[in-house]
Amino acid sequence: MTECRSCPRLVAWREEVAARKRAAFADETYWGRPVPGFGDPGARLLLLGLAPAAHGGNRTGRVFTGDRSGDWLFGALHRAGYANQPTSVSADDGLALSDAWVSAAVRCVPPGNKPTLEEFDRCEELWLRPEVDLLANVTVVLALGALAWRVGWRVWGSGPRPAFGHAAEAALASRARPRWLVGSYHVSQQNTFTGKLTEPMLDAVLARCRALSD
Numbered sequence: 001m002t003e004c005r006s007c008p009r010l011v012a013w014r015e016e017v018a019a020r021k022r023a024a025f026a027d028e029t030y031w032g033r034p035v036p037g038f039g040d041p042g043a044r045l046l047l048l049g050l051a052p053a054a055h056g057g058n059r060t061g062r063v064f065t066g067d068r069s070g071d072w073l074f075g076a077l078h079r080a081g082y083a084n085q086p087t088s089v090s091a092d093d094g095l096a097l098s099d100a101w102v103s104a105a106v107r108c109v110p111p112g113n114k115p116t117l118e119e120f121d122r123c124e125e126l127w128l129r130p131e132v133d134l135l136a137n138v139t140v141v142l143a144l145g146a147l148a149w150r151v152g153w154r155v156w157g158s159g160p161r162p163a164f165g166h167a168a169e170a171a172l173a174s175r176a177r178p179r180w181l182v183g184s185y186h187v188s189q190q191n192t193f194t195g196k197l198t199e200p201m202l203d204a205v206l207a208r209c210r211a212l213s214d
Helices: 008-020 068-079 117-133 146-156 199-213
Strands: 045-049 100-104 140-144 169-171 180-184
Touching: 045 146, 045 199, 068 199, 100 117, 117 146, 140 146, 140 199, 146 180, 180 199
Parallel strands: 045 100, 045 140, 140 180
Antiparallel strands: 169 180
């Protein structure tokens, strides 16, 4: 997957970001490739985000690692007992997940953080569906944001898609391995800085995911 070049627009952008870099990371070598999922292969909880951040996952090579969104997410996973530490700064920082797997609907950083419908479709078919087929124990999918909710329902759901909302829940089709789709506002700074998403809100959603998976 890390060698994929199926989406020319995404390939060009991820490589441009890796070449230009952010001033704070000028001395670092950016990953600049598709970013794989990460976590416990036996996980019952799958957290599904949108795509790698330009100077987060696209830099470090690990999803939600090296940016403020990751600080929020892994801090919450640590408080909930899913992570051995509350921070995620690099791919070799010792972070380990227990009973959780973190992934993204699109594996390359998109311009403007907006993948096209064709890019969503291609990545789902090539990488998301084969990945989740290997996660045999997943029973709860936590969608981080409305776009991840849409993808999650298309992969695992059946019938009309339920409305997205923070702490929304939807039972999934019996033909699929997961049993529940749960929604959360994304851990982006746009939500966390404005108070749309707070730590107690995220903690409560993860507690509910734990209860559903149990």
